[in-house]
Amino acid sequence: MxxxxxxxxxxxxLLSVTPDQLQSGFNVSVTGLLTAVQAAHADLKxxxxxxxxxxxxxxxxxxxxxxxxxxxxxxxxxxxKAAQRKLVHILHKGLGxxxxxVAELTVKNLVAGTAYDPEGKxxxxxxxxxxxxxxxxxxxxxxxxxxxxxxxxxxxxxxQSD
Numbered sequence: 684m685x686x687x688x689x690x691x692x693x694x695x696x697l698l699s700v701t702p703d704q705l706q707s708g709f710n711v712s713v714t715g716l717l718t719a720v721q722a723a724h725a726d727l728k729x730x731x732x733x734x735x736x737x738x739x740x741x742x743x744x745x746x747x748x749x750x751x752x753x754x755x756x757x758x759x760x761x762x763x764k765a766a767q768r769k770l771v772h773i774l775h776k777g778l779g780x781x782x783x784x785v786a787e788l789t790v791k792n793l794v795a796g797t798a799y800d801p802e803g804k805x806x807x808x809x810x811x812x813x814x815x816x817x818x819x820x821x822x823x824x825x826x827x828x829x830x831x832x833x834x835x836x837x838x839x840x841x842x843q844s845d
Contacts, residue, residue: 684820685723687716688737690760697758708763713770720774724781733784733823735816736771739764740791784823788815 691708693700720727720734727734741752742764752761768787775785793805794812 684732685719685727685734686737686816687719687734689715690739690764692757693759694756695759696756697753697762700759705759705762708759709766712763712767716767716770717774720778720785724778724783727778727783728781731782733786733820734771734774734778735819736767736785736787737812738768738771738787738789740789742768743789743791779825784820786819788812788819 689711691711693704693708695704716736723732723734726732739760741748741755741757741761744765748761752758768789771785771787778785790807790812792807793800795803795805795808
């Protein structure tokens with residue numbers, strides 16, 4: 684199994700982000716993921732493995748997600764995570780014939796106990812996130828390549844397909 688979770692944090696309004704800064708975030712979220720999958724491909728294929736990716740709610744194409752990205756000055760991260768999401772979908776379609784399952788869990792809430800929840804108000808625990816990844820890994824449903832409605836304060840998400 685390959686779990687992809689890295690990201691680059693850059694807090695700046697989008698119009699002040701330099702092309703190099705934007706490219707750097709893309710390199711972490713997209714180029715890094717593709718490079719890791721390429722390096723692990725033979726092992727993943729031999730073991731009928733999976734690639735599970737942590738996504739971010741700000742990557743979604745909704746007004747609310749865009750509003751949050753702008754409000755948090757995290758627009759560069761939102762762009763990188765949106766591109767990562769597209770790559771996950773492509774990998775899901777492209778590696779299925781190799782027996783490799785690829786999926787993304789899009790986390791739409793702050794995770795309790797992290798630097799992003801300094802006041803300790805989040806209801807989303809790391810254990811809850813881990814359980815959702817485990818469910819993705821266990822189910823390995825061919826049409827299920829993402830889970831978007833995971834906020835941590837609701838029952839497990841309904842199955843979604845493309």
